[in-house]
Amino acid sequence: ELKVEQNPLFLSMQEGKNYTIYCNYSTTSDRLYWYRQDPGKSLESLFVLLSNGAVKQEGRLMASLDTKARLSTLHITAAVHDLSATYFCAVDRKGSNFGNEKLTFGTGTRLTIIP
Amino acid sequence: EAQVTQNPRYLITVTGKKLTVTCSQNMNHEYMSWYRQDPGLGLRQIYYSMNVEVTDKGDVPEGYKVSRKEKRNFPLILESPSPNQTSLYFCASSLVDNIDEQFFGPGTRLTVL
Numbered sequence: 492e493l494k495v496e497q498n499p500l501f502l503s504m505q506e507g508k509n510y511t512i513y514c515n516y517s518t519t520s521d522r523l524y525w526y527r528q529d530p531g532k533s534l535e536s537l538f539v540l541l542s543n544g545a546v547k548q549e550g551r552l553m554a555s556l557d558t559k560a561r562l563s564t565l566h567i568t569a570a571v572h573d574l575s576a577t578y579f580c581a582v583d584r585k586g587s588n589f590g591n592e593k594l595t596f597g598t599g600t601r602l603t604i605i606p
Numbered sequence: 607e608a609q610v611t612q613n614p615r616y617l618i619t620v621t622g623k624k625l626t627v628t629c630s631q632n633m634n635h636e637y638m639s640w641y642r643q644d645p646g647l648g649l650r651q652i653y654y655s656m657n658v659e660v661t662d663k664g665d666v667p668e669g670y671k672v673s674r675k676e677k678r679n680f681p682l683i684l685e686s687p688s689p690n691q692t693s694l695y696f697c698a699s700s701l702v703d704n705i706d707e708q709f710f711g712p713g714t715r716l717t718v719l
Contacts, residue, residue, distance in 0.1 A: 495648075532712075533696060533710040533711060533712050533713055534649075534696065534698075534708075534710040535710075536707055536708060536709075539707065579648060579649065581649075592637065592654060592656060592662070593651060593654065593662075593664060593665075594639070594651055594654075594664075594708075595651070595665065596641075596648040596649040596650070596651075597648055598646060598647060598648040599648050
């Protein structure tokens with residue numbers, strides 16, 4: 492059974508600081524996704540990481556993937572209040588009919604940026 | 607506007623009363639999926655569909671049914687709801703080759719008394 496663990500679960504940080512959210516998963520997978528959820532809202536896709544060593548950046552967020560370690564990181568640089576949200580990683584795995592069509596999410600990291 | 611819509615957005619019902627939550631997308635996506643979100647558990651996949659008439663179980667399918675008769679619609683059916691199905695439900699869709707770029711609906715908050 493695929494397990495996806497994120498840590499920390501809660502993170503409170505000051506504006507301007509840097510921090511990293513970690514996502515570990517238990518079985519082999521080639522693709523890892525990061526999503527953002529604002530309070531009371533739906534989910535928004537941030538990044539998809541398709542291969543070992545993949546790195547993607549958007550603004551103050553940078554995501555990377557190490558498939559050998561089964562680890563992805565989401566790094567926040569010089570945090571600003573607008574980044575306050577819950578961040579989820581998700582890993583795909585094989586279904587019964589086709590390719591990797593099942594998706595398992597981590598429990599989420601609730602990030603609060605304090606002015 | 608490209609979107610995934612869900613109805614109803616909020617529903618309070620009683621144990622055993624059959625209900626359907628509708629999901630519709632206007633992006634011609636092949637892949638559609640249902641998730642439930644519970645505090646401390648993240649999102650868990652209930653069912654998904656790769657295309658019309660092709661559906662499969664996710665991680666928590668018990669107590670749910672789905673159908674995919676048309677490409678744009680993927681309703682979630684609770685034949686006999688129970689209180690442990692009280693949750694926030696999300697529908698999502700994507701192209702089959704781009705399952706990562708899922709577009710999520712606004713969510714349906716269901717309470718079963």
